[in-house]
Amino acid sequence: MKNQNKSKQKNKLAKKNLSPVLIFILMALFYISLFIFLSSLSFIQNFLTQFTAFTLEIFLQLLRIPVDLINPVTLQLASGTRLKFVIIPDCTGLYPFAILAGFILAFPAKRGKKMLGILGAFFASFSINYLRMISIMAIAIHSQRAFEIAHLLIWQTSFIILVLGYFFWWIRWK
């Protein structure tokens, strides 16, 4: 009788337990919300946007794309369409990194593999973001329409594929 009661209690507990996927989803949402909260703090946002604008100007000058930093977060093309670019937090590569870090932290794996995964996500997100910014600014010199297509469609899609692709790659690798 006692054994039967014990097994019934165990079954009840198992039913109450959440599936691993659901746990992963809830934990991922928690970590991502936490990272977005931290990144919403004004001093972090100001630092990131100003740092991105400053370093972008250097990279663009090195690539001989004429651009002026007209204020700490605004770049203006010095030739062609002369478009102005205000660097906002979305332009820093922060959000893809926060999402990837949230996914990796929520996924059951060894701590070392998680840390390496997050480090890789950091370099991937920020370096691809620089590539994105440089390419759209180079396109913007010639055509505003082409810039909009590259900005809204091509790079947005590429970033989503990067996040999903990197996460699946990391799951296999770990």
Add this chain to the structure above:
Amino acid sequence: MEINTKNYAWILLRFVIIFVLLIAFWTLLASIYAQAKMQVLQLALSWYNPSNTPFIRTPGFLQGYAITELTLLSLSLARWNKLNIKLWKQYPWSLLGVMLLLLVFFDFLSNFLELISQGSNSFFLNYTITWLLSAGSITLPFLMWLYLENKTKAL
């Protein structure tokens, strides 16, 4: 039809073709949807927005959600196999209906929040908008898809 899931080049090619077709379809649909949405929102929020302040957002609004969903849809169709068919047969309304609901619901919600937050310095409001537009657009459709794919072991 079943394809070799290890043939990544073939999957990628299929993905690109399907994605371009879907994007073309979405672009046509998005402008009609955006016009209808503007009118509904103006009407629904006239009590809150007496000066009839126009919405700043362009018709490409919520592009993030749409693109994530179209990416997932294209990926799913590009790696079409037995398990994938099972997923589509079991959860057709979740795959398409919930995706559409996510798109429309969050579109209206973020528009509404943006309107309320105009001229407001509320950290919570700005945080919610940022979450919905920047993180939610990738996270929510993907996690929902992941959940359904796992249920049918299609992953």
